[in-house]
Amino acid sequence: MSLQLNRRQWLRTSALAVAGLSLAGRAKSFNRLESFEFLTQENDDLILLDQNENPYGISKKTQEAIAGEVKYSNRYPDDHTTELKKLISGRENVSPDNIILGAGATEIFRISGLLYGLNGGEIITADPTYFGFVSYVERLGGKLKMVRVDNEYKHDLNAMARQITDTTKMVYVVNPNNPTGTIVGGDELRSFCEEVSHSVPVFVDEAYHELVEDDGYSSMTGLVREGHNVIVARTFSKIFGMAGLRVGYGIAKPEIIREFSRIQTNFAPVSVLSLRAAAASYQDTDFISSCLRKNNEARAYFCEVLDKLGYFYIPSHTNFVIFKINRSAREFVGEVLKNKIRIRSFEFHDEQWIRVSIGTMNEMRALAPILEKMS
Ligand SMILES: Cc1ncc(COP(=O)(O)O)c(C=O)c1O
Known part of the structure; x- marks a missing residue:
């Protein structure tokens, strides 16, 4: 095993450090510890929808x-x-x-x-x-x-x-x-x-x-x-x-x-x-345009899924969408992870939120039935 921390491990380590430093000081408006709780599981089979990366790789x-x-x-x-x-x-x-x-x-x-x-x-x-x-x-x-x-x-x-x-x-x-x-x-x-x-x-x-x-x-x-x-x-x-x-x-x-x-x-x-x-x-403008088009399609599909399931989400101009849930976002992320899909939990303004990075259409189609089952 590499002695160097990878980014996900680093994020978790620093999240823990920061949590120790500041969670007590500032109201739970932005609970960073919860956001990183599940980042340690290393598995190449995972669908990664947690760090707003480009799912189409490099051109x-x-x-x-x-x-x-x-x-x-x-x-x-x-x-x-x-x-x-x-x-x-x-x-x-x-x-x-x-x-x-x-x-x-x-x-x-x-x-x-x-x-x-x-x-x-x-x-x-x-x-x-x-x-x-x-x-x-x-x-x-x-x-x-x-x-x-x-x-x-x-x-x-x-x-x-x-x-x-x-x-x-x-x-x-x-x-x-x-x-x-x-x-x-x-x-x-x-x-x-x-x-x-x-x-x-x-x-x-x-x-x-x-x-x-x-x-x-x-x-x-x-x-x-x-x-x-x-x-x-x-x-x-x-x-x-x-x-x-x-x-x-x-x-x-x-x-x-x-x-x-x-x-x-x-x-x-x-x-x-x-x-x-x-x-x-x-x-490589062709690659960029095709990523943009695919992101828009997959984001529109995902928003339809959220609409169908009745979730409130914030209209997004990016490659991620955040939606509100009425239960512990941390636990929600944990349950989704059991299905080998990694997403992120957030807590702000005393509300629980889930942020999903827009993956390929297939990845979003894989997530949809899991969300449906959990709703
Ligand atoms: C708003 C914002 N700024 C900066 C970064 C980090 O960018 P980089 O990978 O170039 O360090 C991110 C990554 O998610 C981000 O969302």
């Missing part, structure tokens, strides 16, 4: 790119880094100096957490929002002010703005949000960022950006181009299917990117194989 072109690159594994990834930054900067209409690459979007918010979250500084974010960020800030010793989402489970930007004080170090907005799958409109978010970023940096986590089709949504990269104090984070872990290859990036003004690079210290944080894979998948 053939990306696999070929990795295979072709193996022979350069003895070299540092200078050219690869330049190549990927150039591709991203071309598509996003920014300069390569506006981009920092990292081992997933996680590394980008890890760096901002180090830069902004320590020394008693406060971070404003939504309740609920991405657990990985919340738990990281808590482990750093930063203070989180989590502002309840509105009645439609969207970020309540006005309420968040009201929470900003002299000690606020950063605002973290996830758009689309995880675990709710909701978006805040581009115009609304832009006005918020323009106003707030005069006093405090706004970190906009756009991990699910490529999955959104709603016309009202837009990325905040335009604000970076205009020189605002805004950091946009993206990832290759979702639609690009590269969660295991760990590539993400941040887009911000050059002054911020220089500060981030100083803290990152590692001049080559992503491997040649991952960088070449990212470059290939970024350009």
Whole structure:
């Protein structure tokens, strides 16, 4: 057995640590321990619908790119880094100096957490929002002010703005949000960022950006181009299917990117194989469109199942859907796991929720009768 913790084991370990640190302190608005209780069972036969991964794998072109690159594994990834930054900067209409690459979007918010979250500084974010960020800030010793989402489970930007004080170090907005799958409109978010970023940096986590089709949504990269104090984070872990290859990036003004690079210290944080894979998948637009189409179909099917079974769910713009249940979500996840399907439990606003990542149509069809039996 490997001595290194895999991600699921790590999540569980850190969840336990965080639970010990903070569950007592903050009401049970977001019970992280429950979310990870069942992550330890290792089994290749499991259908994994718990971490919002791309069920279609990496594309053939990306696999070929990795295979072709193996022979350069003895070299540092200078050219690869330049190549990927150039591709991203071309598509996003920014300069390569506006981009920092990292081992997933996680590394980008890890760096901002180090830069902004320590020394008693406060971070404003939504309740609920991405657990990985919340738990990281808590482990750093930063203070989180989590502002309840509105009645439609969207970020309540006005309420968040009201929470900003002299000690606020950063605002973290996830758009689309995880675990709710909701978006805040581009115009609304832009006005918020323009106003707030005069006093405090706004970190906009756009991990699910490529999955959104709603016309009202837009990325905040335009604000970076205009020189605002805004950091946009993206990832290759979702639609690009590269969660295991760990590539993400941040887009911000050059002054911020220089500060981030100083803290990152590692001049080559992503491997040649991952960088070449990212470059290939970024350009493999056919694969991305087909994943998007299949995700939409499977999500629509799953929502029909939830409708039929009478569950309340939050309409999602992503590759996951969260629905409410009237019993222990933790136990529910455990029962589903007995059928070799892994999903996630959440508890927020004193309610029990189940989040299901959208898998292939076959995977969703496998889950449907289990949910039916349990309802
Ligand atoms: C909102 C959000 N940000 C970041 C991440 C982590 O991304 P990465 O795999 O690029 O570190 C996730 C993963 O689920 C996520 O949901």
